[in-house]
Amino acid sequence: MNHSADTVARLRAAFRSGRTKPVEWRVAQLRRLRAMLTENAPELAAALHADLGKSATEAQRTEIGFTVREIDHTLDHLDDWLRPEPAPVPAHLGTDARAWTQYDPLGVVLVIAPWNYPAQLLLTPVVGALAAGNAVLAKPSELAPATSAVLARLLRTYLDPEAVAVVEGGVPETTALLAERFDHIFYTGNGTVGRIVMRAAAEHLTPVTLELGGKSPAFVDRDADLKVVADRLAAGKFLNAGQTCVAPDYVLTDPGTAAALETEFVRAVESLYGTDPAASPEYGRIVDERHFDRLTGLLDSGRAVVGGESDRASKYLAPTVLADVDPSSPVMREEIFGPILPIVTVPGLDEAIDFINDRDKPLALYVFSESDDTRARIAAETSSGGLGYGLPLAHLTVSDLPFGGVGESGMGNYHGRYSIETFSHRKALLEKPLG
Numbered sequence: 001m002n003h004s005a006d007t008v009a010r011l012r013a014a015f016r017s018g019r020t021k022p023v024e025w026r027v028a029q030l031r032r033l034r035a036m037l038t039e040n041a042p043e044l045a046a047a048l049h050a051d052l053g054k055s056a057t058e059a060q061r062t063e064i065g066f067t068v069r070e071i072d073h074t075l076d077h078l079d080d081w082l083r084p085e086p087a088p089v090p091a092h093l094g095t096d097a098r099a100w101t102q103y104d105p106l107g108v109v110l111v112i113a114p115w116n117y118p119a120q121l122l123l124t125p126v127v128g129a130l131a132a133g134n135a136v137l138a139k140p141s142e143l144a145p146a147t148s149a150v151l152a153r154l155l156r157t158y159l160d161p162e163a164v165a166v167v168e169g170g171v172p173e174t175t176a177l178l179a180e181r182f183d184h185i186f187y188t189g190n191g192t193v194g195r196i197v198m199r200a201a202a203e204h205l206t207p208v209t210l211e212l213g214g215k216s217p218a219f220v221d222r223d224a225d226l227k228v229v230a231d232r233l234a235a236g237k238f239l240n241a242g243q244t245c246v247a248p249d250y251v252l253t254d255p256g257t258a259a260a261l262e263t264e265f266v267r268a269v270e271s272l273y274g275t276d277p278a279a280s281p282e283y284g285r286i287v288d289e290r291h292f293d294r295l296t297g298l299l300d301s302g303r304a305v306v307g308g309e310s311d312r313a314s315k316y317l318a319p320t321v322l323a324d325v326d327p328s329s330p331v332m333r334e335e336i337f338g339p340i341l342p343i344v345t346v347p348g349l350d351e352a353i354d355f356i357n358d359r360d361k362p363l364a365l366y367v368f369s370e371s372d373d374t375r376a377r378i379a380a381e382t383s384s385g386g387l388g389y390g391l392p393l394a395h396l397t398v399s400d401l402p403f404g405g406v407g408e409s410g411m412g413n414y415h416g417r418y419s420i421e422t423f424s425h426r427k428a429l430l431e432k433p434l435g
């Protein structure tokens with residue numbers, strides 16, 4: 001047997017033995033995972049810094065602390081979420097019949113993670129898969145090698161080695177894994193690989209969750225307080241040097257507001273990272289040369305209002321805002337996934353809605369408007385994974401909201417109780433006494 005088949009067989013045997021099913025086992029694993037994160041936070045933060053230039057504050061906030069909060073939320077509510085739910089029984093079955101649903105774990109779950117939040121996006125799905133009582137195979141991203149190595153070692157040490165495995169590696173290793181039969185595959189990354197994952201899963205009729213990306217627009221209404229808008233958009237966009245799946249990809253606004261936003265963005269970037277962001281310890285780096293070259297190739301798509309500077313040796317690309325951007329220019333043809341924020345103009349709300357609906361359904365859509373009517377119209381007339389009014393990114397920190405895309409931005413969702421839904425089968429039960 002090859003290595004992948006071996007690993008999956010071992011996990012399947014553990015699942016079949018029943019060891020992952022008791023709530024006590026699940027809780028113990030979650031507590032171990034929590035201890036893993038808190039006891040090794042400095043080492044993890046150092047790995048995240050090595051891979052992405054992530055600051056210690058950002059590592060704590062968006063990776064370690066984020067996952068710890070998800071664990072705590074799950075530990076607080078797990079009993080409640082797992083409680084069987086009674087269902088009303090129709091009259092023809094008699095008054096002594098009883099019906100209900102219960103959550104069954106699926107079996108062996110494969111989690112494939114990307115490099116941009118390499119700890120959070122590997123571990124948060126793992127939290128859900130364990131909480132639902134599954135055996136788990138975790139595959140970190142090879143593009144964040146330091147974090148991948150630390151996580152592989154720690155997960156093997158802290159969690160039940162019979163029921164949790166880590167396979168490191170890139171395309172060949174992942175391809176080998178995808179040939180195996182899993183009971184669920186949870187993939188976070190781009191749509192091209194998402195299709196590869198779904199095709200492989202189809203061979204075994206394995207359900208998939210695909211957490212993908214795309215261009216998430218930010219619509220700015222002319223009535224909005226542009227100082228607040230620029231501060232919040234810049235903070236959301238330039239976090240992790242723009243390498244965030246729900247980062248505002250571009251600003252959509254009318255020409256007058258666009259002009260007024262320019263100076264606000266210059267001020268906002270300076271207040272976040274000073275006059276020389278390259279020297280700011282809070283500002284991250286591009287993950288590798290391939291992405292660096294791709295991103296610098298997009299800088300010609302508009303006039304840099306702020307930023308534009310880059311240094312290939314250190315993979316530094318300044319927080320950049322581009323004005324006068326044509327909707328057909330290269331920066332508007334792909335997900336940017338880096339620190340470049342184009343401002344695209346449309347005459348007004350109707351055209352903004354058309355602009356959004358003419359393109360792939362985004363993972364997130366952000367709206368900055370004081371008008372209830374505008375906010376309601378966008379909610380009713382567009383489709384996106386999530387919709388944020390007045391604040392980018394934050395919806396994904398609400399553990400009681402489902403996080404996921406729609407259409408080209410993905411399928412399925414997770415976080416909190418939605419992870420239990422994703423990693424369980426909701427079994428229908430009916431009981432009619434024999435007597």
Ligand code: NAD
Binds near residue numbers: 117121142175211337
């Ligand atoms: P990536 O390159 O790290 O790929 C993700 C995973 O797929 C990795 O584990 C990698 O080993 C594996 N992989 C790559 N090529 C493969 C192949 N040919 N066959 C099998 N497996 C393969 O990450 P990425 O795709 O560059 O990540 C960026 C994308 O992910 C963006 O589009 C972003 O929006 C999206 N994203 C989405 C979310 C979300 O939660 N929805 C979060 C982060 C990133």
